[in-house]
Amino acid sequence: AQKVTQAQTEISVVEKEDVTLDCVYETRDTTYYLFWYKQPPSGELVFLIRRNSFDEQNEISGRYSWNFQKSTSSFNFTITASQVVDSAVYFCALSEARAAGNKLTFGGGTRVLVKP
Amino acid sequence: DTAVSQTPKYLVTQMGNDKSIKCEQNLGHDTMYWYKQDSKKFLKIMFSYNNKELIINETVPNRFSPKSPDKAHLNLHINSLELGDSAVYFCASSPSGGTYTDTQYFGPGTRLTVL
Numbered sequence: 001a002q003k004v005t006q007a008q009t010e011i012s013v014v015e016k017e018d019v020t021l022d023c024v025y026e027t028r029d030t031t032y033y034l035f036w037y038k039q040p041p042s043g044e045l046v047f048l049i050r051r052n053s054f055d056e057q058n059e060i061s062g063r064y065s066w067n068f069q070k071s072t073s074s075f076n077f078t079i080t081a082s083q084v085v086d087s088a089v090y091f092c093a094l095s096e097a098r099a100a101g102n103k104l105t106f107g108g109g110t111r112v113l114v115k116p
Numbered sequence: 117d118t119a120v121s122q123t124p125k126y127l128v129t130q131m132g133n134d135k136s137i138k139c140e141q142n143l144g145h146d147t148m149y150w151y152k153q154d155s156k157k158f159l160k161i162m163f164s165y166n167n168k169e170l171i172i173n174e175t176v177p178n179r180f181s182p183k184s185p186d187k188a189h190l191n192l193h194i195n196s197l198e199l200g201d202s203a204v205y206f207c208a209s210s211p212s213g214g215t216y217t218d219t220q221y222f223g224p225g226t227r228l229t230v231l
Contacts, residue, residue, distance in 0.1 A: 033216055039157075045206060045222035052217070089157055095216040101171040102147060102210055102218050106159040 003027060004094050006107035013082050014115050021077045021110045023092030029053075031097035034068065034075045035104065040088040048090075051075060082114045119143050120223035122207050128229045129197055137192045137226045139207030146212055147171070148190035149220060150182060153204040165190050166213055194228075202230045 005024045013019050025034065036048040049059065051068050059066045063080045079086050092107040120141045129135050141148060149172070150162040164172035165184040179195045194201060204225045210218035 031216075035219070037222075043204065043227075044224045045208075047219055047221060050219055091159065095218075097216045099216065101164045101166070102149075102216055102220065103161050103164070103172055104151075104159075104220060105161075109157045109159075 003105045004092055004107035006090075006092055006110045008110045009108070010111040010113065012113045012115065015084060016081050019079050019082050019086075019112060019114075021079075021090050021092075021112070023075045023077065023107055025073050025075065025092070025094045025107075027073075027094060027096055029096040029098050033095045035093040035095070036066065036075075036077050037091045037093065037106075038088045039091065039109070040085075045091070048077075079112070082112075084114050084116055087112060087114045120207055120209055120221055122205075122223040122226050124226060125224060126227050126229075128231065130231055131197055131199060133197050134193070134195045135197060135228070136194070137205055137207075137228070139190045139192070139223055141188055141207075141209040141221075141223075143209055143211075143221065145209035145221075146187055147210045147218070148184065148187070149208040149210075150190065150192050151206040151208060151222075153206060153225070155203070159206070163190075163192075197228075197230045199230050202228055204228070 032053045035050045038046045065078045067076045089109045089111045091109045093104045147166045149164040153159045163182045168184045181193045184190045207223040208220040210220045
């Protein structure tokens, strides 16, 4: 069973629109971390944010914000006033305390296309 | 200044060949990883090493052999390459003993194409 689900495979918006990426995870662990990574067209994976399972505070960083809700097992990501440079594939990932090592389980990714 | 570097960036080879991908990190991290990203962009861990010791060994064909000469390097050797090995391979590193709290920092990826 997939542990991290990103149901939206692709989202297309026009510049300056807001876009929200959904991430739903599944774990039996009570202790875990969630991450978001960005993969721009150039191909590298860029770390954006991490959140531990005990910290449900939402976070804002510039135009990016994250909404973590344990009750619905979701860790959603919003880009406000999107720009063309936000075009990328975004991955949500989970690491669980009980898993050996630091195994990151990734969702399938959401491709965001921001049109000028 | 590159934190996690991989060589080569592109690798095109024939089926049946043996090839290696090198990874180096200058972050002083203790743990390194290999991930495979398939054509549908799905990312899956293959191996992790902590201070030259193998920690994670996912269900990977034994044609794939990681080697860590020191904690700053983790190389991936692939024997008898097959068409299905075509993918992007990412190296990553994290600060401490490979705990679930650590952030992993990724290299630029190596695109392997097997013809």
